[in-house]
Amino acid sequence: MKTRVVRWSGVALAVWAVAGCSSQPATEGRSVDEVLTAAKDNFDEAASVHLTLATSSTPSGGNGVLGADGTLTHQPAFKGMVRVLLGGFNAEVPVISVDGEVHAKLPLTTSYQVIDPAEYGAPDPADFADPDSGISGLLVKLEDPSRGAAIRQGDQVLTTFTGTLLGTYVDPIIPSADAKGVYDTEIGISEDDQITTLRVTGEFFSGGGDETYDMTFDAYGEAVTVTAP
Template identity: 40%
Template sequence: MRKLVLAVVALTIALTGCRGGSDPTPSDLSPEERLAEAERNLDAADFISFTLKATSLPDGLEGLLSAKGTGTHAPAFTGEVQVQSNVDLTAPLIAVGGTVYAKLPFVGWSVLDPAEFGAPDPADLLARAGGISSLLAATTDLREGDSERTGEQVLTAIDGTLPGTAMQSVFPSAGSEDFTVNYTLTDDNNLSGVQVTGPFYPDAADVTYRIDLDVDADSVDIQAPI
């Protein structure tokens, strides 16, 4: 009887080992394969929350300081933005149907052209074509960096180079020179963060933007306010 029990245990361990080796782990995948899966996961997400922030902007430059909120691939976005201009402005913002609306002091909801502030339409950041996910496939010179545990997640860095032409589709004021990029991926190859440095604005020093994402965000109702 004891021999039978040991045989069953040994067989169970062997079968478990075989099943465990059937699916590739992140370490089995190349950086290109991991980014390709991250792109698919991002494109498949229903609602995505993100926080975008510049480390700093050159004095006197009109540009985007930060944006945070939730969006979809419609593309659509609802949240808050902060821009640096003659008078720094922080305002609730909704972008849907190709139109951007900002709730301005003393005025209320008004149509806003983000290009006037050198900023992109935040909804376009989540578009499947020309949004953040399109940057993943355009990145070259990929190098996988270190992994570190953050809570229950193990995050891995992947560094690379982005052509300026690819960045221009996401950030229209960007220059044509290369950008350096750092992606942060979870073990499930979900995109957790992006940090990009380069010529985001003409005739200005390089700027660094950091974007933190959650591809499993709660649903929100995004409607034009006026």
């Protein structure tokens, strides 16, 4: 088990309610693999996607990421805010990742500097756009996927799909994942075949029991170009 601490929290997630789904979602009539592959393709083809990552857990110590909110593009690049725990203090850090470099405006500094995110127990968020090892790749690596309930999130009807992911696939997204572990996963797919929610649950910290990480995705395809500061 790795000892690095990564935490994504502080992002409010929409409340899901099963009641009110009076019509069949557009995912009906197609196989699980067809829906998940279509959602992966839509994510990979989108010019940009707004994402949030969160966990309700609190780090017991060390450096770690507590939350994030930003825009991912397929340059690949990321621009947004990351809330981190550094030396016991919480701080919101502007982050721009583009052209293979991660730029961060660290606490008590007034300008961006290039950092190695691994030193903070964090991934390079631009890598989330990688079609194989990034977020969309998780959909086609889901083991024993099955269709779950239709749920309502705001004005959207999502179809849930559940399965498990090997830790080696979760690790590029959440580096504290145990590469030998197995993680319960639930994915919410919209009627437009877009990944809308993704929840991963399992042991991310040695002896810490199960932790849950939530991701949400919206604002697909907006014209966004990320440049280095």
